[in-house]
Amino acid sequence: xxxxxxxxxxxxxxRGIGAAIAKAFATEGATVIVNYLKSVELARQVAxxxxxxxxxxxxxxxxxxxxxxxxxxxxxxxxxxxxIDVVVNNAFLAYTFDPDDRRLFWNLEWNDYQxxxxxxxxxxxxxxxxxxxxxxxxxxxxxINIATDxxxxxxxxxxxxxxxxxxxxxxxxNLAVExxxxxxxxxxxxxxxxxxxxxxxxxxxxxxxxxxxxxxxRRVAEPEDVTGPVMFLASHWSRFMTGQTLYVDGGLVMR
Numbered sequence: 001x002x003x004x005x006x007x008x009x010x011x012x013x014x015r016g017i018g019a020a021i022a023k024a025f026a027t028e029g030a031t032v033i034v035n036y037l038k039s040v041e042l043a044r045q046v047a048x049x050x051x052x053x054x055x056x057x058x059x060x061x062x063x064x065x066x067x068x069x070x071x072x073x074x075x076x077x078x079x080x081x082x083x084i085d086v087v088v089n090n091a092f093l094a095y096t097f098d099p100d101d102r103r104l105f106w107n108l109e110w111n112d113y114q115x116x117x118x119x120x121x122x123x124x125x126x127x128x129x130x131x132x133x134x135x136x137x138x139x140x141x142x143x144i145n146i147a148t149d150x151x152x153x154x155x156x157x158x159x160x161x162x163x164x165x166x167x168x169x170x171x172x173x174n175l176a177v178e179x180x181x182x183x184x185x186x187x188x189x190x191x192x193x194x195x196x197x198x199x200x201x202x203x204x205x206x207x208x209x210x211x212x213x214x215x216x217x218r219r220v221a222e223p224e225d226v227t228g229p230v231m232f233l234a235s236h237w238s239r240f241m242t243g244q245t246l247y248v249d250g251g252l253v254m255r
Contacts, residue, residue, distance in 0.1 A: 001235050003055070004029030007081045008234065009074075011064050011127060012091030014039040016197040017146065017223045019046045021088055024227035025234075026055030033077045033084070034059045035091065064091045064123035067130070074130040083138065086234040087131050089145045093119025097193065099156045099207055108159060116164035121171060128175065132184065140183040142234045145172050146226075147190040149249045155211070165190075169245055176243035185242040187233045192249025194221045216251035 008025045012018040014036040022032045023046065032050045034057055036043035043059040050057030058080050062073035077084055093115055103112070124145055135141030147169050150162040169188050176186040193211055195203060212218055229246045232238050247253040 001028045001231055001237070003231075003234075006030045006085045006234075007033065007077070007083050008086040008088065009033040009035065009077060009084055009127075009131070010088045010090055011035040011123070012037075014043040014046060014059075017191070017194055017226050018088075018090040020223035021090065021227050021230050022046050022057070023049055023053055024224070024231060025086075026050035026053040026057060028231070029055050030086075031056040031058070031081050033073075033081065035064065035073060036061055037063055037091075064089075064126055065118055067126045070126040071130045074127075074134065078134065084131055084134055084141075085138075086142045086144070087127060088230055088234075089124040089127055089143070091119075091123050092116075092146075095119075095158075095161050097156070097158065097203055100204065102156065102158060103160075105157075105159055113160045113163060116160040117167060120164040120168050124168060124171065132179070135179075135184045136182055138183075141185070143172075143175070143184070143186045144230050144233045145169075145186070145188045146230075147172075147188045147245060149190045149192045149247050149253045151190060152247065152253045152255070155214075155252075172245075173243045180242055185233075185238075187238070187242060188245040189226060189229050189233065190245050190247045190249075190253075191221055191226050192247075192252050194223055194226065197223065211252070214252060215249065219250060221248060221250065 008030045010022045013022045013034040034043050034047045047057030047059040060073045062069040147165045151166045172186050
C-alpha cells in the first residue's frame with residue numbers, strides 16, 4: 001500500500017496497538033499524527049520511529065475527552081501537515097482484562113458504564129466532530145474506530161467495556177450512513193485479545209491457552225496483527241466499504 005501522500009491521525013498512539021498502527025502507516029510512507037495524553041516521551045519515540053521507517057511523525061498531546069483540546073489538536077495538525085486523510089480512533093479509558101479480578105455486574109455502578117462510554121464513545125465523537133469539517137472540504141476521508149470482538153462474543157463478560165464498544169459500533173454505522181454521500185467512510189476494526197499490551201498483561205497463562213484452543217488460527221493477536229485490517233480500511237482497496245466491522249481474532253468470531 002502506498003500512503004506516501006496521506007496524513008493519518010491515530011489517537012492513543014504512544015504505546016500498544018496505537019503505536020503499532022502509527023508505525024505501520026509510516027512504513028508505507030504516511031505522515032502520522034501521534035496523539036497522546038500523558039506519555040510524552042513514548043509518543044515522541046513513536047513519532048521519531050515513524051520518521052525512521054520512511055514516513056513522518058508528529059506527536060500532539062490532547063485529551064480526547066475534551067472537545068476544546070481535540071479541536072486544538074486538529075488545528076495544530078492542519079498547520080503542521082496541511083491536511084488529514086485518515087483518522088484511527090484507538091484511544092480508550094485504561095482498562096485491565098483480568099478474568100479473575102473483573103467486577104461482576106452486581107458490583108458495578110452506572111458511573112462505571114458512564115466512564116467507559118466517555119472513554120470509547122465520547123472521545124470518538126469529539127474527534128469526529130472536529131475532523132469531519134476538514135473531510136467535507138476534501139469531499140473524502142476515512143474513519144476507523146477500534147472496537148472489540150467481545151461485542152459479538154462476550155467470552156468473558158467485561159460488562160462496562162464491551163457495552164461501550166457496542167455503542168461505538170452503532171455510532172459508527174449511523175455515521176457511515178450520514179457521511180457516505182459526502183465521500184467519507186466510517187468502519188470499525190474489532191480485535192480479540194491482543195497480547196501483550198498494558199491492558200492484557202495480567203491475563204494468566206491458563207486463560208491465554210483456553211482462548212488459543214478456541215481460536216482456529218491457534219494463537220492470540222499481537223499488536224501488529226491489527227495494523228493490516230486498519231490500513232486496508234484506510235486505503236483505496238476498501239473504497240466501496242463503509243459501516244462495516246472487521247473482526248481480527250483468528251476466527252474466534254465468524255460472520
